[in-house]
Amino acid sequence: MSSIAHHSTAHDSAHGHHDTQSTIVFGFWIYIMSDCILFATLFATFAVLHTHTLGGPGPKELFSMPIVLAETFILLTSSFTYGLALLAAFRKHQRQVIGFLIVTFILGLSFVVIEVTEFTHLVHEGHSWRSSAFLSSFFTLVGTHGLHVTLGLVWMLGLMIQVKRHGLTHVTQRKLTALSLFWHFLDIVWIFVFTIVYLMGMI
Amino acid sequence: MSHHENEATDIEFGSDHGTVKSYIVGFILSLLLTIVPFVLAQHSFSNDTLYIVIGLFALAQLIVQLVFFLHLSTKSQARWNLNVFIFTFIVVMILVVGTLWIMVNLDYFMMH
Numbered sequence: 001m002s003s004i005a006h007h008s009t010a011h012d013s014a015h016g017h018h019d020t021q022s023t024i025v026f027g028f029w030i031y032i033m034s035d036c037i038l039f040a041t042l043f044a045t046f047a048v049l050h051t052h053t054l055g056g057p058g059p060k061e062l063f064s065m066p067i068v069l070a071e072t073f074i075l076l077t078s079s080f081t082y083g084l085a086l087l088a089a090f091r092k093h094q095r096q097v098i099g100f101l102i103v104t105f106i107l108g109l110s111f112v113v114i115e116v117t118e119f120t121h122l123v124h125e126g127h128s129w130r131s132s133a134f135l136s137s138f139f140t141l142v143g144t145h146g147l148h149v150t151l152g153l154v155w156m157l158g159l160m161i162q163v164k165r166h167g168l169t170h171v172t173q174r175k176l177t178a179l180s181l182f183w184h185f186l187d188i189v190w191i192f193v194f195t196i197v198y199l200m201g202m203i
Numbered sequence: 204m205s206h207h208e209n210e211a212t213d214i215e216f217g218s219d220h221g222t223v224k225s226y227i228v229g230f231i232l233s234l235l236l237t238i239v240p241f242v243l244a245q246h247s248f249s250n251d252t253l254y255i256v257i258g259l260f261a262l263a264q265l266i267v268q269l270v271f272f273l274h275l276s277t278k279s280q281a282r283w284n285l286n287v288f289i290f291t292f293i294v295v296m297i298l299v300v301g302t303l304w305i306m307v308n309l310d311y312f313m314m315h
Contacts, residue, residue, distance in 0.1 A: 029284050033291040040295040044302035065245075072237055080230040083272060087223060184272040188265060194237070195261035199244040203253055 021174050028178040032185050035148075039189050042144060043196060046137040050201070054132035059201025062127060064118075068198045071114055072190065075149075078107035079187040086180045092168050097176070101160050104183070108153050115146045138197065145193055148186050155179055221274050229271025236264040 050059075085100030119139070122128070129139040159179060163172050240260040243253065269275045275285050 026283060030287055033287050036291050037294055037298065040298045044299045047299065047303055048306045065241075069237075069241055073234070076230065076233050076237065079233075079268075079272060080226060083221070083226040083229075084223065087221070087226070181273065184268060187272070188268050191233075191237075191261055191264045191268070195240065195257055195264075199240055199257050200254060202244045203250055203257075 021170065024174060025177055025181070029181060032181055035185070036189075039141075039144070039192075042137070042141040043192065046141045046197065049133040049137040050197075052133035054134075056127065056132050056135075058134070059198070062122065063198055063201065065198065065202065067114060067118060068194065071111055072194050074107050074111045074114070075187050075190050078104045078111070079184055081107065082180055082183045086176055089163075089168055089173055089176045094163065094168055097163055097168065098160060101156060101163075105153060105156050105160070108149055108156070112146060112150055112153065115142070119143070142193060142197065145186065145189055148182075148189075152179065152182055152186060155182075221271065225271050229267055232267045232271070233264055236260055236267060 081100050081104045085097050085104060088096035088100060122135075127135055129136045156179060159172070159175055162175065166172055240257045243260075244257060269288070273284075275281060275288060277285060
């Protein structure tokens with residue numbers, strides 16, 4: 001009860017910020033939609049070039065499905081834990097927010113580590129992006145996604161420090177909301193990478 | 204009371220942010236929608252139908268995540284997010300389907 005009362009006073013004092021807050025989140029949503037179009041071009045490129053292996057091995061020979069499935073589960077779980085962090089942020093439970101963010105960060109980091117390990121493994125076996133059109137488009141698509149996840153991790157680290165220093169203010173809540181959109185969006189992009197690159201490559 | 208609180212933050216941040224229950228439901232559904240197509244792809248029977256079935260699973264997964272994680276809905280504040288998303292979806296479809304249409308056609312005429 002007291003937390004609700006506290007929330008409503010905080011809310012009253014922040015009156016007038018509503019428009020800016022929701023406009024900023026909406027603006028960030030528009031950025032994410034433009035990022036969708038970037039990924040669409042990469043998916044289209046991959047779809048056109050995926051059969052052009054230049055006589056080299058195709059997806060069936062190159063990719064290890066159990067590892068890809070593990071990556072998918074890790075990213076799905078991190079999306080879930082981020083959702084819990086956001087819920088805790090709106091309930092003003094700072095310790096919970098930091099805790100869930102740390103779990104999300106560790107999951108995201110292990111995703112990136114697994115992906116980089118897989119990439120270096122492929123390159124060491126002589127299947128780099130220079131080998132064929134299929135591999136060029138594969139590394140560009142999956143690499144761009146991995147880069148997004150890495151940037152998301154840097155951002156998450158920054159937010160953890162801000163929450164620790166400034167607490168759960170309207171500003172940090174807004175930033176957490178923006179990162180949640182970004183993080184769930186990356187999860188959705190990965191679902192399509194998983195389906196189009198890996199599952200359809202296996203058939 | 205808690206409904207009122209939710210409404211307040213909805214207005215502030217332009218979208219709903221769900222409940223623990225909705226996140227758990229979304230999480231379980233997305234796990235299922237990952238495992239089923241994975242198992243299907245390992246035991247392939249007919250190739251063409253399998254492509255379509257796996258594609259449909261990805262679309263179902265997209266909808267689950269949009270609804271349960273990104274909270275897209277037709278509610279007033281989230282409405283704009285949904286409108287922009289629909290526009291983007293159309294652009295993405297034109298881009299991907301258009302590219303494939305042109306390139307497959309080109310491939311066909313190069314070969315014949």
